[in-house]
Amino acid sequence: MATLEIQGLTKTYGQLKALDNVNLTVQEGELMAVLGPSGSGKSTLVRSIAGFVAPDAGHILLGGRDITFERPEKRNTAMVFQSYALWPHMTVLQNITYGLKLRRLSPEEIARKVEWALDLVDLSGLEGRYPRQLSGGQQQRVALARALVVDPEILLLDEPLSNLDAKIRYRLRFEIKKLQKRLNITTIYITHDQEEALSIADSVVLLKDGKVLQAGRPEEIYSNPKNSFVAEFLGASNVITDLVLQDREGLYVMLGGARLPVPAYKQPGEEVSIVIRADEVELGGEMPEGDHEHVSFSGKVNDQMYLGSRRRYEIETVEGHSLLIDSDRELPTGSVIRLCVDRDKIYIY
Amino acid sequence: MKTPALMQRASLSAQQAMRRPPWAGGRSGLPGMLLILPALAMLAALYIYPLLSSIVMSFVSDAGVGLENYRKAFSLYLIDMLYTVGITILSLAIVFVISVAIAGYLRFNRWPFLNFVYRLPLFIPFLIVGHSMRVFLAPHGILNLILSRITGIPELPGLAFGWGGLVISYVWKQFPLATLLILGAFQSVEDSYIEAALNLGSSRLRVIREILLPISGPTVLVAMVLTFVSTIGCLTIPLLVGAPKPVMLPVDMSFRVTYFNDWGVANALGVISYVIVIVLAYYYLKHMVREEGA
Ligand SMILES: Nc1ncnc2c1ncn2[C@@H]1O[C@H](COP(=O)(O)OP(=O)(O)OP(=O)(O)O)[C@@H](O)[C@H]1O
Numbered sequence A: 001m002a003t004l005e006i007q008g009l010t011k012t013y014g015q016l017k018a019l020d021n022v023n024l025t026v027q028e029g030e031l032m033a034v035l036g037p038s039g040s041g042k043s044t045l046v047r048s049i050a051g052f053v054a055p056d057a058g059h060i061l062l063g064g065r066d067i068t069f070e071r072p073e074k075r076n077t078a079m080v081f082q083s084y085a086l087w088p089h090m091t092v093l094q095n096i097t098y099g100l101k102l103r104r105l106s107p108e109e110i111a112r113k114v115e116w117a118l119d120l121v122d123l124s125g126l127e128g129r130y131p132r133q134l135s136g137g138q139q140q141r142v143a144l145a146r147a148l149v150v151d152p153e154i155l156l157l158d159e160p161l162s163n164l165d166a167k168i169r170y171r172l173r174f175e176i177k178k179l180q181k182r183l184n185i186t187t188i189y190i191t192h193d194q195e196e197a198l199s200i201a202d203s204v205v206l207l208k209d210g211k212v213l214q215a216g217r218p219e220e221i222y223s224n225p226k227n228s229f230v231a232e233f234l235g236a237s238n239v240i241t242d243l244v245l246q247d248r249e250g251l252y253v254m255l256g257g258a259r260l261p262v263p264a265y266k267q268p269g270e271e272v273s274i275v276i277r278a279d280e281v282e283l284g285g286e287m288p289e290g291d292h293e294h295v296s297f298s299g300k301v302n303d304q305m306y307l308g309s310r311r312r313y314e315i316e317t318v319e320g321h322s323l324l325i326d327s328d329r330e331l332p333t334g335s336v337i338r339l340c341v342d343r344d345k346i347y348i349y
Numbered sequence B: 001m002k003t004p005a006l007m008q009r010a011s012l013s014a015q016q017a018m019r020r021p022p023w024a025g026g027r028s029g030l031p032g033m034l035l036i037l038p039a040l041a042m043l044a045a046l047y048i049y050p051l052l053s054s055i056v057m058s059f060v061s062d063a064g065v066g067l068e069n070y071r072k073a074f075s076l077y078l079i080d081m082l083y084t085v086g087i088t089i090l091s092l093a094i095v096f097v098i099s100v101a102i103a104g105y106l107r108f109n110r111w112p113f114l115n116f117v118y119r120l121p122l123f124i125p126f127l128i129v130g131h132s133m134r135v136f137l138a139p140h141g142i143l144n145l146i147l148s149r150i151t152g153i154p155e156l157p158g159l160a161f162g163w164g165g166l167v168i169s170y171v172w173k174q175f176p177l178a179t180l181l182i183l184g185a186f187q188s189v190e191d192s193y194i195e196a197a198l199n200l201g202s203s204r205l206r207v208i209r210e211i212l213l214p215i216s217g218p219t220v221l222v223a224m225v226l227t228f229v230s231t232i233g234c235l236t237i238p239l240l241v242g243a244p245k246p247v248m249l250p251v252d253m254s255f256r257v258t259y260f261n262d263w264g265v266a267n268a269l270g271v272i273s274y275v276i277v278i279v280l281a282y283y284y285l286k287h288m289v290r291e292e293g294a
């Protein structure tokens, strides 16, 4: 268990910057989720921590030790691959024992640790099976046991659940989290699923084009997205672009007849993004007089879709913008309604 | 953790996988038979018929039908048989080590020059290999000239006319094909299998032995069988390189036919070669199975 520090890590493939001056710190025992779209450099990041990618610049420090140019086999990191990479010619037991044998432990010690690991991931009884005889979820657990049994300083998970179907994924994500806390192991968890990242991480890092866009605690990054890309990636379904207007009182933009102030760094006539989450808008009803906490605007119900527990409405504003809003209220299509949203739940960039 | 629903789903998808897709034809494919007929006919005419006829002829001699040819073969050529087995196994072992080493190296490192150069002997015919080895390894050949310069010893024994030269020639001719096959198998092993082992602390040498070789097992077996068969059946190289006595079995066979017109003993020697291959393959496979079980 150790603190991981990444300083100015850069990796280029020809013209492409897979990692661009990445600086991160993962505290001891912390689970950091690395989130980002496909090709953003997530795998390159963990692969350089594990030693499979040689960075062009920067340093990687694990527990204060500079491992930037150490050979992979000397690093004491443990990686779980997206494809699990369980060796097909070895049984579950042989797969898990492999790393222990390399460490020249006594047979009793090996037996003790293997039992501990099998118990940890709830796989007892399947030792003699070959990977092809296991379900995806079971293979995932074997991969986890194989990584954890060698007592690594850091656990690297590269999209560990993306090959599983939604229900198992949901359950396993919490199991991984519990395990991680129980062992208090420093962990990097790669995913492109924002919900997964927000729900299990102690801290979240958002990567795009090899750059860190934002890093912080999940609540922090969710409630204060730095820009419209982060907001959209963290699950905002509405990103509207319009032009900045100006009058005596300053810069503003119009939405559904309401005036929204625009940050001062913008220029009049410049494009501005308005970000609103589908589930943070209240449909219908009037806002009390003199309420400055909320913004009220109007729109017309253009279409709707039944989602089970709620409905999703497509609302069109007078400016011609279209918004998706979730609500449990029933409203007829074609009706003109008022919408109400918290002032700090509207993000303007 | 083993939810029944999960297992049910797994077995269901297995069933689905086994079901034939709707576009696949029936099991009794007449068109399929017709397609492979020419190949089968060629195989029968060029391989199966001569094989059977040589087995039959090995039992026919001037003395009639019986084991006379075999008695003669064993009394005249027992030493050569043992020599053949020994030389072939030794060459095979060296080919195995060299080809796995090169394939392993190229799996981990990009070196286009090596990747090109190791294949060259593939394109050189056996006859040329035999002749050039005879020149290269002769008592006053190129190798000894160089060695004399380096060591300062004026007269060195030539390798060309002993078993050493024979083994070198076989290995030089055979290792590229084995390397090509094994490298192909190594390349098709997913990177993540290798990385997972390195990540857990394995060295590259151990990765080759414990991950790459076992996963590539069937291809390695094919490479070794091909090497073995083409070594034990090669005539040109042992005609040109090696000691006058003992010699490899193909030389004896050609000798029986050329000088005595004695097809019976030649065929008996041929059948003995088949038996050697089969027996060794059997022991090899048994050994492999035991390894797997352990
Ligand atoms: N060996 C390589 N050679 C050239 N380009 C590479 C190599 N590996 C990665 N890249 C490029 O670097 C970029 C980052 O790749 P990376 O695999 O880190 O993305 P990722 O965030 O893991 O994506 P995904 O979510 O699809 O797994 C991509 O544009 C990719 O094409």
Ligand SMILES: [Mg+2]
Binding pocket: A042, A043, A044, A158
């Ligand atoms: Mg990736």
